[in-house]
Amino acid sequence: MSIESSATAGATSSVPLRAESLRGLCGGAVQLPGDPGYDEARMPWNVAVDQRPAAVAYPANADEVGEVVRAAAAAGLRVAPQGTGHNAGPLGDLSDAVLLRTSAMTGVEVDAERRVARVGAGVLWLDVVEAAATHGLAVLHGSSPDVGVVGYSLGGGVGWYARQLGMATNSVVGVDLVLGDGTRLRADADTNPDVFWAVRGGGGSFGIVTSMELRLFDIASAYAGMLLWDQMHAEKVLRTWADWAVDAPDCVTTSFRMLNLPPMPELPEFLRGRQLVVIDGAVLAEDDRAQEVLADLRALQPEMDTFARVPAASLVRLHMDPEGPTPGVSASTLLAGLPEPAIESFLALTGRGSGSTLLAAELRQLGGALGRPAEGAGALPMLDGRFILFGVAIAATPELAARGHADATALVDALAPYSSGRDYLNFAETKVDVSASYRAETWRRLTGVRSAVDPAGVLKANHEVPRLYENGLPTS
Ligand SMILES: Cc1cc2nc3c(=O)[nH]c(=O)nc-3n(C[C@H](O)[C@H](O)[C@H](O)COP(=O)(O)OP(=O)(O)OC[C@H]3O[C@@H](n4cnc5c(N)ncnc54)[C@H](O)[C@@H]3O)c2cc1C
Structure with a gap:
C-alpha cells in the first residue's frame, strides 16, 4: 500500500x-x-x-x-x-x-589499520575529526564543526582536501539503513550496490542511515590558514584569485569571501564591524611547495597572513563558521567560470557601496579531483563547475530575512549567465529542481532505486528524489 x-x-x-x-x-x-x-x-x-x-x-x-x-x-x-x-x-x-x-545515535569507532571510521547517524564532524586525529589520520570534513557527518556525506561534501581527494560522499565505504517499510539493509560495494551507488550523492531519499563508514586518510598536518585584506582591495584580489584558482595544482583548495561583519563583541577585534576580503584554505604539500603554490596570492600583500603548518584537526574551524543555532538565508549555484563580466557583477553586488546585506558572498574553488569522475563513485562522481557561488545573510528578523534573501538571489541571478546549469545540493538551502543537479541517466537510475527501496514514498528528504513516474502517475 x-x-x-x-x-x-x-x-x-x-x-x-x-x-x-x-x-x-x-x-x-x-x-x-x-x-x-x-x-x-x-x-x-x-x-x-x-x-x-x-x-x-x-x-x-x-x-x-x-x-x-x-x-x-x-x-x-x-x-x-x-x-x-x-x-x-x-x-x-x-x-x-x-x-x-538522529542526535541520540552517537558513537565514533576508528579502525586505524583499515583506515575506516564508523560513525552513528547523529555524529557531528568535530567528533570524528578529533577521533581520527589521535591516530594521525583525517576525514573529508567540511568547513563547519557542527554539521552532521551523514547529511553532509549523502549530499556530496566539499572540504579543504577536496581538490586533492574529491568529495566526502565518494569516501563512504558502507552504510546501514532502515528502509521506508522499517526493514534494515546494508549497502556497500558488494552488498546492495545499487543502493550504495544512490546514497553516495543522491541524498536521504533511499533510507534512514543509522551508521556510516568513511575512509580515513594519512594526513596529520597541512599548510593552511587565511589571507585577509580590507575590501578596498577586493577588485585586485578577486581578479588574481580567479585566474590563479583555475590553474592551481590539485594539492590546494581555497575559498574567496567578501565578508561584511557586524560589530558584535563576540568577534575578534580584527574582524569586528569590518568589510573584508578573505581567502582561506589548505595545501597538502611540503612547506616549500606550499609556499610556492601560494606565492601569487601572498604577493597581494594581505593585511594578515596566517598560512603555516598546522595540525589537520584545526582545519575544522579554519573557516570560522557559526556554531550552534543560527538563522540564515542563502542562495547558490555552480559557476562554469568567472569571466570579466562575472567578476564585475560579483563586485558590484557585494563590494563597498553595494549596500549588500550579505554576511558572506563566497566562491569556493572547484576543479582538480572534483572535476574528474571519482573511481568507483556513486551518483555524484564530480561537480560540473569551476566555482561554487554562495551568498548568505543572517536572518535575525523577518525583515532581515527578506532583504538577505533578495540580496542572495540577486547575486545568483546576476551570475546566472555563467552558471554550469547545475546546483550543488548541499549548498541549496531552498527548494530547487533536484533533477537539474544530475545527468539525465543518473536521474533515471536514482528514481528507479527510490521506487525499489521506498515504493510507498514514506521517506521525506530535503532534496527528494521522487519515485519513477509513468503517465504522470507513480508506478508503485
Ligand atoms: C554553516 C554551514 C557550513 C557548511 N559547510 C559545508 C562545507 O564545507 N562543505 C559542504 O559540502 N557543505 C557544507 N555545508 C552544507 C551541508 O553539507 C548541508 O547543509 C548538509 O545537508 C548538512 O547535513 P546535516 O545532517 O548537518 O543537516 P540536516 O539538515 O540534518 O540534513 C540534511 C538532509 O540530509 C538527509 N539526512 C540527514 N541525516 C540522515 C540520515 N541519518 N539518514 C538519511 N538521510 C539523512 C536528510 O534528507 C536531511 O533532510 C554547510 C552548511 C552550513 C549551514
Whole structure:
C-alpha cells in the first residue's frame, strides 16, 4: 500500500490523532505538538526555518528507527530524517511527517589499520575529526564543526582536501539503513550496490542511515590558514584569485569571501564591524611547495597572513563558521567560470557601496579531483563547475530575512549567465529542481532505486528524489 492510500485509509482521523500512535516509542523520546518539549525538539540548526512536524522522535538505535518508521507509515505519516537541521529549508511542510532526529545515535569507532571510521547517524564532524586525529589520520570534513557527518556525506561534501581527494560522499565505504517499510539493509560495494551507488550523492531519499563508514586518510598536518585584506582591495584580489584558482595544482583548495561583519563583541577585534576580503584554505604539500603554490596570492600583500603548518584537526574551524543555532538565508549555484563580466557583477553586488546585506558572498574553488569522475563513485562522481557561488545573510528578523534573501538571489541571478546549469545540493538551502543537479541517466537510475527501496514514498528528504513516474502517475 502506498503512503497516499494508507493516508486515505486513515483520513477519517486527524493528523494529531494519528500521530498519537507514536507516543511511547523510543523509550518515550517522542514529542507531539502541545507537549512541553515539542518546541525545542522541532528546532533545526537553521532557526530561521519554522518546522512544525506531526511528531518528533529521537530513536537511539536502528531497532527504534524501524519502530518509528512502521508506526508512522501505519498512521499514514511520512518520516523525515534529520541530523542537525543545517539544511532544513528545503524540507517544506512537515505537518504530515514525523521528524526523526538522529542526535541520540552517537558513537565514533576508528579502525586505524583499515583506515575506516564508523560513525552513528547523529555524529557531528568535530567528533570524528578529533577521533581520527589521535591516530594521525583525517576525514573529508567540511568547513563547519557542527554539521552532521551523514547529511553532509549523502549530499556530496566539499572540504579543504577536496581538490586533492574529491568529495566526502565518494569516501563512504558502507552504510546501514532502515528502509521506508522499517526493514534494515546494508549497502556497500558488494552488498546492495545499487543502493550504495544512490546514497553516495543522491541524498536521504533511499533510507534512514543509522551508521556510516568513511575512509580515513594519512594526513596529520597541512599548510593552511587565511589571507585577509580590507575590501578596498577586493577588485585586485578577486581578479588574481580567479585566474590563479583555475590553474592551481590539485594539492590546494581555497575559498574567496567578501565578508561584511557586524560589530558584535563576540568577534575578534580584527574582524569586528569590518568589510573584508578573505581567502582561506589548505595545501597538502611540503612547506616549500606550499609556499610556492601560494606565492601569487601572498604577493597581494594581505593585511594578515596566517598560512603555516598546522595540525589537520584545526582545519575544522579554519573557516570560522557559526556554531550552534543560527538563522540564515542563502542562495547558490555552480559557476562554469568567472569571466570579466562575472567578476564585475560579483563586485558590484557585494563590494563597498553595494549596500549588500550579505554576511558572506563566497566562491569556493572547484576543479582538480572534483572535476574528474571519482573511481568507483556513486551518483555524484564530480561537480560540473569551476566555482561554487554562495551568498548568505543572517536572518535575525523577518525583515532581515527578506532583504538577505533578495540580496542572495540577486547575486545568483546576476551570475546566472555563467552558471554550469547545475546546483550543488548541499549548498541549496531552498527548494530547487533536484533533477537539474544530475545527468539525465543518473536521474533515471536514482528514481528507479527510490521506487525499489521506498515504493510507498514514506521517506521525506530535503532534496527528494521522487519515485519513477509513468503517465504522470507513480508506478508503485
Ligand atoms: C554553516 C554551514 C557550513 C557548511 N559547510 C559545508 C562545507 O564545507 N562543505 C559542504 O559540502 N557543505 C557544507 N555545508 C552544507 C551541508 O553539507 C548541508 O547543509 C548538509 O545537508 C548538512 O547535513 P546535516 O545532517 O548537518 O543537516 P540536516 O539538515 O540534518 O540534513 C540534511 C538532509 O540530509 C538527509 N539526512 C540527514 N541525516 C540522515 C540520515 N541519518 N539518514 C538519511 N538521510 C539523512 C536528510 O534528507 C536531511 O533532510 C554547510 C552548511 C552550513 C549551514
